[in-house]
Amino acid sequence: MAGEVPDLHAQERTGTGKGAARAARREGMVPGIVFGGDVDPLPINIPFNKLLKSLKAGRFKSTLFNLKVDGHDDVRVICRDVQRDVVKDLPTHLDLMRLRRTTKINLFIPVEFINEEECPALRKGGVLTVIRNEVELVVTAGDIPETLTVDLAKLEDIGDTATISDIEIPAGAKLTITDRDFMICNVSAPSALKSDADDEDEDTDAAEVPVVGDEEGGEAADTESSEE
Structure with missing residues (x-):
């Protein structure tokens, strides 16, 4: 506080x-x-x-x-x-x-990310992507929180996310957005792994494309017939 x-x-x-x-x-x-x-x-x-x-x-x-x-x-x-x-x-x-100390105001409070070195998802090679680095709260002027804390140690696998429900909101403060559990950050796969996965998908798609004229003399037979 x-x-x-x-x-x-x-x-x-x-x-x-x-x-x-x-x-x-x-x-x-x-x-x-x-x-x-x-x-x-x-x-x-x-x-x-x-x-x-x-x-x-x-x-x-x-x-x-x-x-x-x-x-x-x-x-x-x-x-x-x-x-x-x-x-x-x-x-x-x-x-x-x-x-006044009791005045209620809307403020954007910064988000602090802790335990990055202890995050299992990051240890597996994931990359932290911050979606929101601050969150708007309704707070009392005399009790403005310094930060909101996200514990990255709780993100175990690549693809895991931290949402606003994972953050402890200080007593007396309220969220201005209450209709959804919005995302704060996620751990995604490194871009190199994404590129390799995309290349594999493209190779698979190419292998599944049929070759025209390769079935039962299709195009070749037609060509010979037209030349006759």
């Missing part, structure tokens, strides 16, 4: 609109907005380097933060969107939503 809530430091941004946002970027800041919680939206700036470091660390959009802004009470927030430059893929704006 989630541990201590990390702090996220920001400054209140004076002015709104594109002009103020461009000015913030020139000063090495990323403009943003804090909304929700039955209070007015709060425009903020976050230092570009600190935000970029947090984004690279991963799970930024599924982490509950304690937002600290001078002149304002601390508030729990979660990121709902990060806008990026279409060319450089660098953050240009972010949206933060105020939360």
Whole structure:
């Protein structure tokens, strides 16, 4: 489960609109907005380097933060969107939503795969194929799970799969998809083995194709008759 809530430091941004946002970027800041919680939206700036470091660390959009802004009470927030430059893929704006610890939210939680070395199916030469590396859950803001775990040691044979029913969902969390037991990963045969099997199938099919004119003088007899 989630541990201590990390702090996220920001400054209140004076002015709104594109002009103020461009000015913030020139000063090495990323403009943003804090909304929700039955209070007015709060425009903020976050230092570009600190935000970029947090984004690279991963799970930024599924982490509950304690937002600290001078002149304002601390508030729990979660990121709902990060806008990026279409060319450089660098953050240009972010949206933060105020939360209470008891607030229910939808989040994509990353899937962790453990015991790969102890997986019998992989020991037999199988290849792990990940279908979903994250799963959407409805969670309580104060108890966001860090990961969901798949134990690969339970996959014994090539062709075995792990589905969502094989994952223990943390107490208080719920799946957003409940109408099917969707797949998380599988262990398939190596591509080389697949190619060999395909070649064998093609050879078998070719051997079963009858040769025209090879039965009881079929085409050869007709040819001789026409020449006469």
